[in-house]
Amino acid sequence: MSDAAARLGLGDPAPALELPDTEGVTHSQADDRAAPASVVIFTCNHCPYALAWHERLMQVARDYADRGVRFYAINPNDAARYPADSLKAMRARVREEPWPMPYLRDEAQTVTRRWGARTTPDVFVLGPDTRLRYRGAPDADYDDPGEDGAWLREALDDLLAGREVRRPQTEPVGCSIKWK
Amino acid sequence: MVTMQPNRPKVEVLWWQGCPSTPRALAELERVMSELGLDPTAIEVREVDSDERAHAESFHGSPTIRIDGRDVQPPAPAEPIALACRIYRLRDGRISPTPDPEDLAEALSSAIAVSERR
Numbered sequence: 001m002s003d004a005a006a007r008l009g010l011g012d013p014a015p016a017l018e019l020p021d022t023e024g025v026t027h028s029q030a031d032d033r034a035a036p037a038s039v040v041i042f043t044c045n046h047c048p049y050a051l052a053w054h055e056r057l058m059q060v061a062r063d064y065a066d067r068g069v070r071f072y073a074i075n076p077n078d079a080a081r082y083p084a085d086s087l088k089a090m091r092a093r094v095r096e097e098p099w100p101m102p103y104l105r106d107e108a109q110t111v112t113r114r115w116g117a118r119t120t121p122d123v124f125v126l127g128p129d130t131r132l133r134y135r136g137a138p139d140a141d142y143d144d145p146g147e148d149g150a151w152l153r154e155a156l157d158d159l160l161a162g163r164e165v166r167r168p169q170t171e172p173v174g175c176s177i178k179w180k
Numbered sequence: 181m182v183t184m185q186p187n188r189p190k191v192e193v194l195w196w197q198g199c200p201s202t203p204r205a206l207a208e209l210e211r212v213m214s215e216l217g218l219d220p221t222a223i224e225v226r227e228v229d230s231d232e233r234a235h236a237e238s239f240h241g242s243p244t245i246r247i248d249g250r251d252v253q254p255p256a257p258a259e260p261i262a263l264a265c266r267i268y269r270l271r272d273g274r275i276s277p278t279p280d281p282e283d284l285a286e287a288l289s290s291a292i293a294v295s296e297r298r
Binding site for chain 2 (some may be wrong): 083177
């Protein structure tokens with residue numbers, strides 16, 4: 001099955017997100033009702049685009065943590081065909097380089113289908129009402145660290161200032177989700 | 181005026197549609213070949229569209245670029261054969277979906293030098 005399931009559109013309420021992290025602890029985005037914004041990043045271990053953007057995304061999470069923004073990373077890929085995305089490999093990565101956000105495993109790929117993620121990375125930003133306010137790439141160029149996650153930062157700055165997000169949608173760029 | 185090499189190396193690009201890296205890789209390869217006086221229209225481009233084909237081609241990800249049969253950045257022994265995007269290391273250590281153009285130039289120059297010694 002492709003990613004042709006229901007697509008989350010701008011302004012839509014976020015579908016349920018309740019998944020285990022690399023240590024088996026369940027995280028729920030429903031716990032974020034008081035957060036000014038939440039960021040959900042579909043990502044993985046084996047994709048060069050996800051890896052090229054990784055440190056930038058981690059830095060955005062560190063920079064906005066003290067403003068109450070919640071971040072989640074979700075690996076949805078079929079680990080049977082892509083062993084680099086297994087839970088074991090995810091756990092090893094998190095233990096090797098501590099992440100400022102939980103790295104969640106969507107083993108059944110249900111959450112990923114409901115959110116309509118297409119690539120790794122694919123970034124979704126929710127407002128305080130948990131409706132979708134930004135969806136797309138972290139910034140304009142995976143190959144330029146100087147971009148610094150500019151589109152994601154811009155969306156968060158707008159939300160934290162109580163404004164409409166000025167650039168609510170960009171084209172996600174990366175590896176296709178590896179469906180079972 | 182560019183002079184084409186009489187003993188030009190065989191240049192192959194293997195790609196998979198699930199990875200968006202191919203246009204950029206091809207553009208960089210064509211530019212480097214032109215700078216070295218090689219004809220970029222001679223690039224052999226082949227799609228890898230199944231696991232069976234990936235195994236038959238020893239395909240470790242898209243794009244795979246071979247010069248006279250040698251990978252421009254040979255994969256590690258543990259790197260699996262897969263329909264996936266290939267992970268390259270640039271010369272400054274960064275990860276990239278496409279090889280460093282300097283690696284392309286070096287691989288092509290080596291192949292040209294070998295062919296000229298024959």
